Amino acid sequence: MNVSHQYDDTVVIPSLKHQLGLFPGTDVKPAKAGTFFSAPEITLDYDMYIVGFSSGKDSIASLLHLLDLGVDRSKMELWHHDVDGREGSTLVDWRFTESYCKKFAEAFGIPIYFSWLEGGFEGEMLKENSFSKPHWVETPDGLVKLERDTERAQPGTRLKFPQVSASLQTRWCSSALKIDVGRRALTNQSRFNGQKVLFITGERREESPNRAKYNQLEAHVCDRRSGRLARHIDAWRPVLEWSEEQVWDILRRHGVSAPVPYRLGWGRSSCMKCIFNSPEIWATLREYFPGSLDDIAGYERRFNTTISRSKISIVDISKQAKPLVIHDHEALLQAVKKEYDLPIIVPSSQWVMPAGAFSHGSCGPS
Ligand code: SF4
Structure with missing residues (x-):
């Protein structure tokens, strides 16, 4: 089977x-x-609401939906996992992501906590007969370093890009840089013990055949409600059954300006150099961000393994399609800056549907 x-x-x-x-x-x-394939409405009687905030439209829509449902924002917090870590690598993520997340949280008056795998994507990819690095987790009491259990873990070697696959084993970036970090952030903070916590993420069934099969409400994998710690954590995907139209509509109603990647024409706001990027997006990166493929191309040569399963180099893939034509020069200028300085909220008369909306073909699933 x-x-x-x-x-x-x-x-x-x-x-x-x-x-x-x-x-x-x-x-x-x-x-x-407690597992429900479909649970668009649930009783919102939790002590805390943690929103997994990637900074993409679906995580924003999830947060806005909670606000529409009347959840008290003083019980909410946003969590963002820095994909490149904080040690200096700039291999895959947009430069402005951290600043955007901070300014977004500030605009809504909700605290945000960052967490990351030391060395990020690049550090994990370069692992060679060694242990993965520690996790770093921001908490209300400060930054915490979570060491690895080198007694029980085995050293490992990657020296290749995550593979374009639905399996989290080979597509290791999602698990190593996001899922594992989030789990350890939950299990290593005693403030969640004895609490009823709702963990919210923004997946939608429309995005991929894999996501179409997700449950909408279930006990989170870190739930220990019946254990000594009495840590009750449910995982809820409030926009799982939403269409893309509904997502943009809630952003428009709340006046949340479309994040920069959509304004450039991207269909998703994920890592800038996501392994799932289409040839059109790689071509756009080559055209508008000269030199941005160089590091990846260098690693493909060094590992003798390409991101593409068809063994075509990233540079050749970028030549297979025409680049998007970017008309939004304000967004283009922002895309190369570290500090996010565009508005988060705009008056409804100024809200515009971004160029990347409804461009399903631009990127694959995350
Ligand atoms: S957005 Fe793409 S590259 Fe980034 S973690 Fe997800 S699958 Fe990996």
């Missing part, structure tokens, strides 16, 4: 049957209590 069928059979279908009332009178139980 392939993995997705197994998942359907063991998680999705039982969960659906439970919601549709197909189990009464039988001894068949739902896959897991």
